[in-house]
């Protein structure tokens with residue numbers, strides 16, 4: 001493998017989970033590096049794109065254009081959801097570490113819908129709002145049980161507010177989908 | 187009462203903001219004859235945009251006329267516009283329009299940027315997506331659940347002592363899923379109220395009391411609300427209690 005070689009990829013990723021768990025906030029943190037305390041329910045399904053670059057273990061420069069879809073928590077019963085769920089290569093299932101009920105039905109509520117139309121889609125379970133340590137009601141071991149049941153490749157605790165682990169989650173997803181070992185992110 | 191007026195989408199357009207070149211149009215047959223000609227609509231909207239050139243239209247806009255509600259959004263120098271009956275919920279239009287816009291840009295965004303001349307043939311396949319979204323439901327409810335829920339709505343309204351005059355079940359976007367004896371004007375008002383709830387986390391219930399109505403909106407389950415129009419001369423508290431009892435029964439028949 002020669003140095004200086006570059007390969008481009010386009011990946012469709014989804015963020016799903018109940019209302020107000022922080023999906024829109026995670027995307028804004030990742031793509032625009034900002035955060036807002038205000039809550040406004042997402043209406044409809046939106047996507048944003050961001051390019052990540054890294055060098056893999058064989059010294060090939062990889063450019064991945066991530067198409068990140070924000071699936072409104074309220075959109076669980078949309079009759080035409082297959083239109084935007086199809087073709088996804090990765091899905092983040094996001095719950096709120098301070099609200100138990102947001103983790104409970106993740107598999108039946110969200111993952112089953114996605115796997116119906118994108119059966120190869122890779123899953124990562126995300127426990128968001130990790131900065132709210134005092135209000136936290138879910139332990140890592142409880143979350144890991146759900147991760148196992150969902151066959152998710154990872155469980156990551158994030159904070160859209162502080163930015164903790166947000167880039168890491170997207171980097172993990174990207175490199176795992178491409179089945180590459182990253183050497184360095186650019 | 188027919189729900190037609192609360193549901194009718196008349197046409198959908200995608201055109202270039204600067205030139206007014208139309209990329210995509212779709213019209214639906216409706217009972218009334220107020221669907222204007224596509225060229226007229228695009229001409230009207232482009233004229234409006236040249237007035238408002240400096241202002242950003244990335245947020246959804248709604249323009250109301252007597253017989254029509256225009257709703258549009260701008261993304262990547264394209265305008266996506268819906269023409270609907272003025273009673274269609276603006277939130278439901280927003281949900282559908284945002285979703286269609288995303289689907290279109292994900293599918294054809296790059297192609298459109300590279301296009302020298304508009305070739306509308308390219309977008310032919312998008313028609314079925316547009317139809318599926320517009321004819322679809324933002325909050326699907328099984329018809330068996332609907333039938334059972336209607337039974338409870340009727341029972342609530344037919345109880346004489348609580349002053350419930352009408353009831354309906356709506357999605358969080360204001361799409362009416364079923365209705366029993368609701369007054370049309372108050373229905374339209376109730377739907378407008380939902381705008382408020384999108385700023386709240388986990389709304390449980392909302393009560394509005396005026397000279398014309400005691401309106402109760404009660405969350406049934408994710409994305410579903412029960413609205414009850416109460417006679418303002420009857421007690422509000424009693425109404426809320428009865429509505430919550432009905433909600434409990436409706437919950438039981440809705441699968442999670």
Ligand SMILES: Nc1nc2c(ncn2[C@@H]2O[C@H](COP(=O)(O)OP(=O)(O)OP(=O)(O)O)[C@@H](O)[C@H]2O)c(=O)[nH]1
Nearest residue numbers: 020021022023024025037039042073129159160161
């Ligand atoms: N403290 C803290 N608050 C957060 C975090 N992430 C999101 N929030 C807040 O939680 C609320 C909901 O966040 P959103 O990103 O809008 O939630 P969502 O999942 O997109 O919700 P829907 O659009 O309804 O599906 C907002 O008030 C955010 O400011 C976080 O990591 N920490």
Ligand SMILES: [Mg+2]
Nearest residue numbers: 023024041042
């Ligand atoms: Mg959101």
